[in-house]
Amino acid sequence: MKLVIFGLTISSAWGNGHATLWRGLGRALHAAGHDVVFFERDVPYYAQHRDLQDPDWCRLVLYADWREVSARAVHALANADAAIVTSYCPDSRPASRLVFDSPAPRQVFYDMDSPVTLDRLARGEQVEYLPENGLSGFDLVLSYAGGSALDQLQRHAGARVVAPLYGSVDPDVHRPIAGVLEWRSDVSYLGTYALDRQAALEELFIRPAQLRPDRRFALAGSQYPPDFPWTSNVFYFSHMPPAAHPAFFCSSNLTLNITRGPMARAGYCPSGRLFEATACGAAVISDWWEGLDHFFAPGREMLIARATGDVLAALELSDAERRRIAEAGRARTLECHTARVRARELEALLEPGWCTESGAA
Numbered sequence: 001m002k003l004v005i006f007g008l009t010i011s012s013a014w015g016n017g018h019a020t021l022w023r024g025l026g027r028a029l030h031a032a033g034h035d036v037v038f039f040e041r042d043v044p045y046y047a048q049h050r051d052l053q054d055p056d057w058c059r060l061v062l063y064a065d066w067r068e069v070s071a072r073a074v075h076a077l078a079n080a081d082a083a084i085v086t087s088y089c090p091d092s093r094p095a096s097r098l099v100f101d102s103p104a105p106r107q108v109f110y111d112m113d114s115p116v117t118l119d120r121l122a123r124g125e126q127v128e129y130l131p132e133n134g135l136s137g138f139d140l141v142l143s144y145a146g147g148s149a150l151d152q153l154q155r156h157a158g159a160r161v162v163a164p165l166y167g168s169v170d171p172d173v174h175r176p177i178a179g180v181l182e183w184r185s186d187v188s189y190l191g192t193y194a195l196d197r198q199a200a201l202e203e204l205f206i207r208p209a210q211l212r213p214d215r216r217f218a219l220a221g222s223q224y225p226p227d228f229p230w231t232s233n234v235f236y237f238s239h240m241p242p243a244a245h246p247a248f249f250c251s252s253n254l255t256l257n258i259t260r261g262p263m264a265r266a267g268y269c270p271s272g273r274l275f276e277a278t279a280c281g282a283a284v285i286s287d288w289w290e291g292l293d294h295f296f297a298p299g300r301e302m303l304i305a306r307a308t309g310d311v312l313a314a315l316e317l318s319d320a321e322r323r324r325i326a327e328a329g330r331a332r333t334l335e336c337h338t339a340r341v342r343a344r345e346l347e348a349l350l351e352p353g354w355c356t357e358s359g360a361a
Contacts, residue, residue: 001081001350002035004104006073006095008088009040011060013242014049015192017167017272018088018112020242023052024170024339025346030057032343037061037076039069041090051242066091070098077102082350085138087113092129100137106350109135110142110165114149115262115269121156134158140349147268147291163349164268166295168342169275171334176281179251183237185218186315187285188252190240190273193223196261200287202229205256208311209234215315220248249280253322254314256305257286264289275337278302278329283322285314295337301329 010026013019026036036058040046054060061076063069073095077083083104085095099107111117120127135141136158143149146164153159189205191197209217209231217233220240230236240248249255255277263269267290274295277284285303286292296302303325305311317325335341 001347002037002079003029003082003084004037004039004073004076004080005084005086006039006089006091006099007084007086008090009046010038010055010058011040011052011062012046012050014046014051016088018086019052020170020276021112021167021272021339023055024168024173025343026055027057027170027172028339028343029346031340032347034347035059037080039063039073039076039095041066043090066094070094073098074102077104080104082106082108084108084110084142086110087117087129089129093131096131096137105352106140107138108140108142108350109138109159110144111153112144114143114145114153115260115266118149118152118156118266119262130157136160142346142349145263145266145269146294147266149266149268165342165346165349166337167270167272167275168337168339169272169279169333170339171279174246174249174276174279176330177246177250180247181251183218183220183248183251184216185235185252186212186215187254187256187311188218188220188248189256189258190220190245190248190277191258192221193225193228194260197258200258203308204258204285204287204305204311206231206234207308208315211308211312212315218248218252245276246280249277249282253283253319254285254303255282256311257284259287259289267291268294270295270337274302275333278326278333279338281326281330283326284329285311296329296332301325301332 008018010019010022029036038058039061042062042064083099085092134157141159141162142165150162153162206229213233218235220237222238257274285305288304298304303314
């Protein structure tokens with residue numbers, strides 16, 4: 001197939017999860033013999049942090065202005081088997097109009113931020129990356145979240161046919177490697193500061209650090225405020241580039257996942273970081289959200305923390321038990337949650353005549 005994608009970015013993984021996901025999917029689709037064309041507006045923020053210039057697994061079209069590139073987009077769509085517009089694409093509305101006017105037999109919208117989309121729609125906000133008339137013009141709407149989000153995309157955004165396409169990981173990028181002495185810890189957390197995660201972060205990370213001053217905690221991520229409740233045994237790394245994430249995960253005995261508020265409320269919406277950390281062979285502790293057990297077996301492939309005491313209990317696990325959980329989590333991810341698996345799922349979804357029942361996870 002030839003797939004033409006209008007998205008946010010693949011050239012820079014800085015401050016977004018779109019690039020990492022599409023890089024894995026793109027490599028997997030290319031390896032399966034497909035032709036991928038990705039249109040990305042060349043915005044200054046991503047240009048300053050560009051870490052992918054000329055991918056060999058897709059044709060990257062960087063453009064400064066939609067009017068300048070629209071003719072090239074029309075040409076690319078002329079023989080496309082599928083056209084995909086994604087959430088947060090800066091030119092999603094004109095791109096969608098172009099897709100609707102094209103002969104592409106599969107016209108798809110991929111909401112890679114469906115919990116955020118639905119949260120904004122519920123508050124009555126205009127969502128700038130949705131077409132003016134909603135999603136009814138697309139043959140298929142893919143959602144980063146499953147469960148009830150699928151039904152809500154139909155009821156509130158006008159989607160006709162919906163299906164989940166969850167996050168994934170490229171195991172060639174995220175894999176077990178040697179840790180870094182400076183980053184070693186008993187518990188690590190990797191994530192940009194977010195107000196809607198702060199209460200859980202204090203309960204599951206800061207409070208355990210306060211109660212166990214003999215243990216070492218490592219936090220990596222940007223935008224933490226000056227009044228953040230640091231403790232002497234929490235070591236902070238403000239700059240942790242994506243290429244360093246595997247080493248950071250592999251430097252700790254346990255790594256914590258805390259889900260953003262809209263994702264947790266939506267359910268069936270695993271953070272890509274869960275797949276990345278488990279693929280690296282890290283033993284993961286995660287907060288609970290509906291559908292987590294659809295992706296990992298709690299207690300066997302991943303630890304669950306609802307309160308401070310759960311993290312304190314995890315700290316008392318033996319090395320052998322932590323390794324068992326880490327190995328089981330990695331095995332589940334490699335079997336079910338790699339970019340290659342998602343690429344096969346996408347291939348099946350793009351088959352002519354495909355349909356799904358509303359709300360199926």
